[in-house]
Amino acid sequence: AQKVTQAQTEISVVEKEDVTLDCVYETRDTTYYLFWYKQPPSGELVFLIRRNSFDEQNEISGRYSWNFQKSTSSFNFTITASQVVDSAVYFCALSSLNTDKLIFGTGTRLQVFP
Amino acid sequence: DGGITQSPKYLFRKEGQNVTLSCEQNLNHDAMYWYRQDPGQGLRLIYYSQIVNDFQKGDIAEGYSVSREKKESFPLTVTSAQKNPTAFYLCASSIVARGQQETQYFGPGTRLLVL
Numbered sequence: 041a042q043k044v045t046q047a048q049t050e051i052s053v054v055e056k057e058d059v060t061l062d063c064v065y066e067t068r069d070t071t072y073y074l075f076w077y078k079q080p081p082s083g084e085l086v087f088l089i090r091r092n093s094f095d096e097q098n099e100i101s102g103r104y105s106w107n108f109q110k111s112t113s114s115f116n117f118t119i120t121a122s123q124v125v126d127s128a129v130y131f132c133a134l135s136s137l138n139t140d141k142l143i144f145g146t147g148t149r150l151q152v153f154p
Numbered sequence: 155d156g157g158i159t160q161s162p163k164y165l166f167r168k169e170g171q172n173v174t175l176s177c178e179q180n181l182n183h184d185a186m187y188w189y190r191q192d193p194g195q196g197l198r199l200i201y202y203s204q205i206v207n208d209f210q211k212g213d214i215a216e217g218y219s220v221s222r223e224k225k226e227s228f229p230l231t232v233t234s235a236q237k238n239p240t241a242f243y244l245c246a247s248s249i250v251a252r253g254q255q256e257t258q259y260f261g262p263g264t265r266l267l268v269l
Contacts, residue, residue, distance in 0.1 A: 049194075072255075073255045075257065077260075082262065083242060083244075083262060083263040083265075084244075084260055084261065084262040084263060085197075085244065085246075085260035086260075087257055087258075087259060087260075090257050131196060135255040137255065141199055141212065141213075142255075142258055144196035144198075146194070146195055146196045147195075147196055
């Protein structure tokens with residue numbers, strides 16, 4: 041069975057703090073894809089990143105960075121120098137070649153206070 | 155601008171009534187999806203379609219129906235058989251590429267409330 045666990049239900053930080061959102065996944069497939077989406081208060085899911093299982097390189101995009109570790113089945117997301125506009129619910133998701141489905145975690149609500 | 159539109163933004167349903175949620179995309183994507191989101195939970199797949207005139211049930215299809223008569227459109231009907239329809243409904247689309255899972259892009263959502 042495939043599963044995504046986001047153990048942090050809610051995180052609160054003050055602006056300019058760094059924050060890491062955890063994502064742990066389970067799959068028996070060797071080829072799979074991991075995603076992060078941001079859901080601001082407006083409700084629309086905004087795509088942030090897609091990573092396949094054969095690419096363990098960490099990625100940095102501005103203040104965002106992602107750490108993919110197959111040894112611990114984790115795909116964590118770090119926001120550096122957080123801003124109020126980063127306040128949203130963040131979802132980690134998993135899919136594989138053996139399923140047509142995107143499996144979502146339950147999300148982590150991030151609140152950044154000024 | 156290319157994107158996914160959903161209408162209406164808010165929808166109210168009376169008991170025993172069927173309602174239809176609209177989803178249109180101009181991204182030329184082959185695949186379209188419907189998800190349901192309940193408070194504090196992740197998204198659950200209702201139905202999906204990878205080609206016109208064909209669709210498959212997701213994890214929670216009971217009480218819902220869809221059609222895919224055009225590539226651009228994938229309307230979702232919430233029937234009276236769905237006893238707990240209050241939720242946020244999100245439509246998504248993606249290209250279909252053999253041998254890999256492509257990124258799904260989402261619309262702004264429709265919030266359905268029962269009167």
